Amino acid sequence: MRERSAARPAMSLRDALVDRARQMGFDDVRITSPDAIPHAPEHLAAWLEAGYAGSMTWMGETPERRSDPRALWSEVRSVVMLGMNYAPSSDPLASLAMRDRATISVYARNRDYHDVIKGKLKQVAGFLASAGGADVKVFVDTAPVMEKPLAEAAGLGWQGKHSVLVSRQFGSWLFLGAIFTTAELPFDAPGTPLCGSCRRCLTICPTAAFPAPYQLDARRCISYLTIEHKGPIDRALRPLMGNRVFGCDDCLAVCPWNKFAEAGREAKIVAGADYRAPALTELAQLDDAAFRLRFAGSPVKRTGRDRFMRNVLIAIGNSGDPAMVPVAGEKLTEDNPLVRGAAVWALSRLLPAATFAALAPRYMMGEPDESVMAEWNAGLEEGLAENLAESLDQERQVPAPREIRQSAVCVTRPSEKAGKRP
Numbered sequence: 001m002r003e004r005s006a007a008r009p010a011m012s013l014r015d016a017l018v019d020r021a022r023q024m025g026f027d028d029v030r031i032t033s034p035d036a037i038p039h040a041p042e043h044l045a046a047w048l049e050a051g052y053a054g055s056m057t058w059m060g061e062t063p064e065r066r067s068d069p070r071a072l073w074s075e076v077r078s079v080v081m082l083g084m085n086y087a088p089s090s091d092p093l094a095s096l097a098m099r100d101r102a103t104i105s106v107y108a109r110n111r112d113y114h115d116v117i118k119g120k121l122k123q124v125a126g127f128l129a130s131a132g133g134a135d136v137k138v139f140v141d142t143a144p145v146m147e148k149p150l151a152e153a154a155g156l157g158w159q160g161k162h163s164v165l166v167s168r169q170f171g172s173w174l175f176l177g178a179i180f181t182t183a184e185l186p187f188d189a190p191g192t193p194l195c196g197s198c199r200r201c202l203t204i205c206p207t208a209a210f211p212a213p214y215q216l217d218a219r220r221c222i223s224y225l226t227i228e229h230k231g232p233i234d235r236a237l238r239p240l241m242g243n244r245v246f247g248c249d250d251c252l253a254v255c256p257w258n259k260f261a262e263a264g265r266e267a268k269i270v271a272g273a274d275y276r277a278p279a280l281t282e283l284a285q286l287d288d289a290a291f292r293l294r295f296a297g298s299p300v301k302r303t304g305r306d307r308f309m310r311n312v313l314i315a316i317g318n319s320g321d322p323a324m325v326p327v328a329g330e331k332l333t334e335d336n337p338l339v340r341g342a343a344v345w346a347l348s349r350l351l352p353a354a355t356f357a358a359l360a361p362r363y364m365m366g367e368p369d370e371s372v373m374a375e376w377n378a379g380l381e382e383g384l385a386e387n388l389a390e391s392l393d394q395e396r397q398v399p400a401p402r403e404i405r406q407s408a409v410c411v412t413r414p415s416e417k418a419g420k421r422p
């Protein structure tokens, strides 16, 4: 079925479609056959089998439909894949070094792309339906469709080792959308993989979420942890998250192919200034109503205020800034145990161990939730372990009596120097 390009029976319809899509703000449009991703079923099955989907159980609900457009819609004859450039105009990772600020991933720094792209896709598809007398269905992460392999098959680019589609022209920064149609359109040539020996995206990942090139264990990915994962985040991963409170761009941002990318032109999805590096203290003040107002229309709203607050508190815990203690302390009496638990963790990182231990009984006494109790207990244990390690260190560092007499240096405990718990 992939051989439809030679005759090009509907060339003019194709060109008109491409024109229309470009007018609507799409930066690239290519067409592929519905049978163009024969390896997708086995790759998806292996990914699910390995447990890499974590709690995204919906990924495994209809795998045969997800990995084969014909199983989703038996009448589909062509798959039109569209890309919209959202490349940032400045370094997307710059805010990672600002410990009192939050980093929100580039894709979420404006209106929700699902809304923006779906509206535009519907208009392009409407044109195709009327000009070509065809049936159409549009998807932008709104149905079980594997958009990345389809985009590669259509020639928009190739799946990089981080699994995201990379374009020669736009680097890692393309949103994808799809139009399935009964129209018999000419197909484009598939994308050629151009990663070569590069491994930058794999090595930069802060949580080591790639067990192998092209395979992402979502359970370790900060994007999954901050957006999809509903409960408390694995304690071992929290310190690695830094100040990323919604999504993550590290693997995308380091790709050398980004050097060809020009800043996105669709005003509704290019990064807005007030999303760039908001102060953690500002975000921590948001109650439910203020959160909904602040992030109205943005993907951030999707997590809901409490899950977002969990992420903000983790960033606060990672800030190393004792001035944030009162901000985290206020959250100890929140209604949602998810927020209370994250506040306990943040305090366990910011307070000296003795102060944390003194605070604990007051809150543990009336704590009805097991997961929050577990946070207190883990914080106390870690404090004890740190104390023990430090006293051993100090024993090792204590100089012999003769040396003390000679130098008369006052030994400062390492934790006091760092402003961290003793």
Ligand code: B12
Binding pocket: 039, 040, 043, 044, 047, 056, 059, 105, 106, 107, 140, 141, 142, 143, 144, 145, 146, 147, 148, 149, 159, 162, 163, 164, 165, 166, 172, 173, 174, 175, 176, 177, 213, 214, 215, 216, 218, 221, 223, 224, 228, 246, 247, 248, 249, 251, 252
């Ligand atoms: C589930 C999901 C997630 C999950 C899991 C991501 C993942 N890699 O699967 C989480 C929440 C982690 C996530 C994160 C992000 N996502 Co997301 N996500 C999706 C979604 C809904 C499905 C992806 C999917 O099918 N995964 C299942 C796996 C099995 O498929 P795959 O990733 O294509 O895997 C392929 C490879 O593993 C390959 N393979 C396997 N073994 C081998 C071996 C070899 C040798 C080779 C060559 C290949 C190979 O075969 C698989 C099939 O092709 C799509 C939308 C959609 N409906 O397609 C958006 C989508 C992929 N996400 C998108 C974005 C923007 C992101 C983030 C950048 C957001 C952010 N900044 O935080 C991150 C990127 C993280 C990353 N490195 O992937 C965009 C990507 C656009 C693009 N240019 O590719 C999409 C397409 C949404 C859209 N419409 O624009 N996402």
Ligand code: SF4
Binding pocket: 162, 204, 205, 206, 207, 208, 209, 210, 216, 220, 221, 222, 223, 247, 248, 249, 250, 251, 252
């Ligand atoms: S988005 Fe971040 S955490 Fe997820 S795989 Fe990429 S670098 Fe790793």
Ligand code: SF4
Binding pocket: 159, 160, 161, 162, 166, 194, 195, 196, 198, 199, 200, 201, 202, 254, 255, 256, 257
């Ligand atoms: S960073 Fe390197 S390995 Fe990763 S997608 Fe880009 S070119 Fe490929």
